[in-house]
Amino acid sequence: AQTVTQSQPEMSVQEAETVTLSCTYDTSENNYYLFWYKQPPSRQMILVIRQEAYKQQNATENRFSVNFQKAAKSFSLKISDSQLGDTAMYFCAFRNPGSGNTGKLIFGQGTTLQVKP
Amino acid sequence: DAGVTQSPTHLIKTRGQQVTLRCSPKSGHDTVSWYQQALGQGPQFIFQYYEEEERQRGNFPDRFSGHQFPNYSSELNVNALLLGDSALYLCASSYSGTGLSYEQYFGPGTRLTVT
Numbered sequence: 748a749q750t751v752t753q754s755q756p757e758m759s760v761q762e763a764e765t766v767t768l769s770c771t772y773d774t775s776e777n778n779y780y781l782f783w784y785k786q787p788p789s790r791q792m793i794l795v796i797r798q799e800a801y802k803q804q805n806a807t808e809n810r811f812s813v814n815f816q817k818a819a820k821s822f823s824l825k826i827s828d829s830q831l832g833d834t835a836m837y838f839c840a841f842r843n844p845g846s847g848n849t850g851k852l853i854f855g856q857g858t859t860l861q862v863k864p
Numbered sequence: 865d866a867g868v869t870q871s872p873t874h875l876i877k878t879r880g881q882q883v884t885l886r887c888s889p890k891s892g893h894d895t896v897s898w899y900q901q902a903l904g905q906g907p908q909f910i911f912q913y914y915e916e917e918e919r920q921r922g923n924f925p926d927r928f929s930g931h932q933f934p935n936y937s938s939e940l941n942v943n944a945l946l947l948g949d950s951a952l953y954l955c956a957s958s959y960s961g962t963g964l965s966y967e968q969y970f971g972p973g974t975r976l977t978v979t
Contacts, residue, residue, distance in 0.1 A: 751906075784970075792907075792970035793955060838906050851897065852956075852968060854906030863890055 749774045751841050753855035761831045761863050767795040767814075768824045768858050770839030776800075780842040781815070783824045789800070797836070798822065826860075834862045866891060868957050868971035876977045877945050885940040885974045895919075896938040897968060898930060901952040906941030913938050914960055942976075950978045 750773045772781070775838035783795040798806045798815050806813050810827045828859055839855040869888045877883050895914045898922055899907035909922035915930035932938045936957075942949055952975050956968040 789972070790952060790975075791972045792956075794967050794969075797967070840906075850893070851909040851912060851922065852899075852907070856906050857904070 749779075749843065749853050751839050751853050753839055753853040753858050755858045757859045757861070758835075759861040759863055760826075762831060764829055765825060765827045766829055766860065768826075768837050768839075768860065770822045770824070770855055772820050772822065772839070772841050773826075774820070774841065774843075776801075776843060779859055781822045782840040782842070783811070784838045784840055784854075785811070785835045785855075786797075786838065787832075788844070793837075796824070818834050829862045831862050831864060833860060834858060867910075868955055868969050870953075870971040870974050872957050872963045872974060873972070874975045874977075876979060878979055879883070879945055879947060881945050882941065882943045883976060884935065885942075885943060885953050885955075887940070887955030887957070887971060888937045890969045892935050892956035893959050893969070895960050896932060896936065896957045896959045897958070898938070898940045899954040899956065900924070900974075901954055901973070903951070907954055910940070946979050950976060952976075 752771045761785045779800045781798045785793045786796050796811050802845045814823045836857045836859050838857045840852045843851050868890050872885045897912040898910040901907040910924050911921040912919050916932045927943045929941045952973045955971045956975045958968045
């Protein structure tokens, strides 16, 4: 069974600085999808970034980028120029491609990020 | 374009009671998934509905059941509520077609408290 592990329960960063959130996963599949979701105190889960395992290039979305290390089964999220609005709980998630784009997501335990002014 | 909506926002029930939560998917989406998120934890997959049938199910007891209507909206029913059922229940919708994004869009959730 696939598992997702986030080993940093809480992190903090000063506004405008860079922070990296860690995620490791376990799977025997060769092709799969990885995601980072953000859940602010308002509770709405928002997709931040996604990575397809067969793509070697790391995904980037504005200030958010990932470091995908397939052999190490590592998928970290880097937030550059942190903003107060980035304060939220961040979840790493895995999806097996065999179930199509609607398959279940397997989430990690989450990392609470506090951006300080 | 309305996103995923859920109702009610909050709900308080007593042990042993039954509850129904509702979800309307994002426009153009035909698949609805339900997740349970305990406080401070990551969401856990309950089940998924497509074409009005349960397509996948997570490790949840039969007390958890669901339904999908012809307009793709969905309900989550929980019978014989336990204190441990207290959680945030999230609905996510997506589109089953190929060649489109792989994103599941989440609703704001329903906070269920069982006393």
